[in-house]
Amino acid sequence: MKSKLPRLFLIILGIGFLINLLQSYFTPLIFDEAYYWHFAKKMSWGYFDHPPLVALLIKISSFFFDGELGVRFMSCVLSTATLLILWNTIDHPKKNQYVVHYFVLAYSMTLLNAYGFFTLPDTPLLFFTALLLFLYKKFLEKPRLLWGIAMGIAMAGLMYSKYHAALVIIFILLSNLKLVFNKYAWLSVFIALLCYTPHFIWLYENEFVTINYHLFDRPNDPYNFNKYTLGYFVNLLALFGLTFPWVYWALFKTKANDKFTRALLFLVYGVLIFFFISSFNRRIQTQWIIVISIPLVIIVFRFMMENEVAKKWIYRMGLTNIALILYLRVGLVYEPMSPIYYETHGNIALAEDVRAAVGDMPLVFENSYRKAPMFAFYSGNTTYSLNNESYRRNQYSIDDSESKVQHQKVLYLSGRASNADLTFTKSNGSKIYGRYIDNFESFRKLKTLLDGPIDFNLEKEQTFQLYNPYDFEIDLSKLRFNVAYMTDFKIVIDRLPISPKPNDPNITSIGAKDTITYTFKFPEPKKLKDPKYVRIGIMENGMNYGINGKNTKIK
The missing domain is CATH 2.60.40 (Immunoglobulin-like)
Structure with a gap:
């Protein structure tokens, strides 16, 4: 069903976009964002930890703005577009009557809210998941060349976001195996592989460093029920906050009455089962399962419009979630309001302290791919992370950062007080120690x-x-x-x-x-x-x- 966007929808969407822009401007970077900003300083078809789309978003943002907004602008755009696409994916005769309920549901989802402004690989992952579902729905209504090409591009976008985006594609396919006999579906696969070829080439030229790290080189711990499997179920609750009972109730009550709903259910249950099984091998991070938020917005919103109890309680608990999230979002900017010491706190002042002490001297961090880019962003100093056997390899292990500090006088920063020439204290009381090295020389690429x-x-x-x-x-x-x-x-x-x-x-x-x-x-x-x-x-x-x-x- 086609309809004009309700005026109220556009107003709330615009307000959400404006709030995310303001949040982006006033919130210091988190460590991962600084790391991806480091990616974007030298564009490539791949990086040590991730495919390149997150770096591209930052590069595009930097064309429009400086500072934090120059890292996050495109995330604000994509998150807004994601909500618009999801709304247009939902066919229901009564949906225009429940615009506010739609936004309460979407904005109450904790990580979906956070990725409204943070620039992380999950931001484009959510956007392209929503886009692929929208295109797949159109494809089911009328398979044709246009939708085949568009789905191929969306699938490539997914895979350029995060590797486990493959789960989205696999579970949609498994929901409708007849796609293997559809020429336009095969066209989608061909287009996706063609678009992804530059990344395949990059992986080959870099000895499949990303695949080897994620699959073979990462250390793990022996199985621990509380840390792994129980932690997985805690993450399932954390995704939705106080609305979780009604979100999962809506999921359990929804039946696969058509191919599109079947795809939504396959995607949600497939991801849940996949990571449940994975929880017996490793700790599951909350953001790994965030992709289920996209099909669940559609499933739960449709259920709300047909079920008064669910509508009432999701609306009430959703508003409570939003109030708590807004409080926490203010705490990201204004430290005294935050109930916890978060990673956005104290970094700017610390970087300024170091800059005041050593000027533009290069900074070499011991085992910190997090601090090195954060200081580069806020102090402007050339930085490098010297990774040793107590840490892990990262982008600094394969790019040219090492060459920029060779044979220079540097300040070597670590958490060890021995032989320290300088001591710096963060606002939470933690300390970082620096010692001068007159002629720094490392060969970490041997x-x-x-x-x-x-x-x-x-x-x-x-x-x-x-x-x-x-x-x-x-x-x-x-x-x-x-x-x-x-x-x-x-x-x-x-x-x-x-x-x-x-x-x-x-x-x-x-x-x-x-x-x-x-x-x-x-x-x-x-x-x-x-x-x-x-x-x-x-x-x-x-x-x-x-x-x-x-x-x-x-x-």
Whole structure:
């Protein structure tokens, strides 16, 4: 059913957009946003942690505004467009009578509200999920070339947002397997793959670094019911706040009476079941399941218009949710009103303190891909995150940030007070310590290559290759090596030094783009008697060992 947008709808939508713009302007960045702003400083078809669409949104925003709004403007636009698309997806003869109820439902969903202005990969994920559902509905009404092409572009947009967006596409397909016989559906797949080809190329050129990290290199913990599975169910409640009983009641009462509703139900239940099963393997983050908010807006709003009890209670509890969310949103800006110390608090003042103390000196952070971009944004200093074996690899491991601080006097910032030249205190009382390094030099891109699975024998001589990806040679006397022993869950238990020997004893340096072979013996583990994975790390110039090798499985 086609109808003009009600005037009240446009007024409330416009007010919501304006509030998000104001919130974007006055709220300091959160750490993830600063990290994605770092992505956008050098546009690429991919990044270490995510596909590139979040960086593109920031780049576009920066064309219109400076500061925080230059990071968030496009998120405000997309979140507003998402609500508009969802409204137009809902066919119901009475919907114009319940404009206020629609917005109460949508704005009461906690993360859907937050992503109205924060710039995170979930923001375009929600937009393209709504868009794909709208287009799929049109496709079901009349399959044709236009909708086939449009769905392909929407699917590519989903996959450029987050990798687990594949679940949206898969569950829509599973809801209607006859699509495999539809030529326009195949056209959609072809268009999506064609649009996604540049990212596939980027992954190949970067040794599938993102896939390897998410699937193979991330450490995990042994299963814990409270932390994993119970935590998953807590997240399901947190998504909807006080309205959760009626949201899930609406879901359970909705029947798949048509192909579109069937797709909505498959998407919600599919995501819920997928992450429930995943909760037996890892902790499920709330934002991983936020995509169910999109089909649930449609399902629950349709249910509200037919059920007086649900309409009454979702309206009441939704308004309460909105009041609480607005209070928390004010607390993001005005720290005294916040019930908790949030990550938007104190960073600007801290960055200004550091800037006042050292001027434009480059800043090197120990193990913090969060603080490095935050300080770069607010202080304007060149920054770098030096990641060691106690942390994880990130975008700073693969981009050119390291080269910008090489052989310069830097302030090295960490949480350790030893040898500190300067101490800075945040508004919550936490401290960060800095020491000067006159000639900073790191080689964190050096690679140690172990062929695995490896035979773990303390008496046997092993070999590994050292690869130098830099365009200059490196003096081997500056390097020290160690081996990390890990559990089944890739948790490092032992870190022990080794003294490998080059196969050619006359070699004193490794040339640019060159590889040399070392021989060594595994030292006896002190704590982990039966290691499952090993990794060779490198210390340069007396700094902590880095993450230079892949986690190699032991036979």
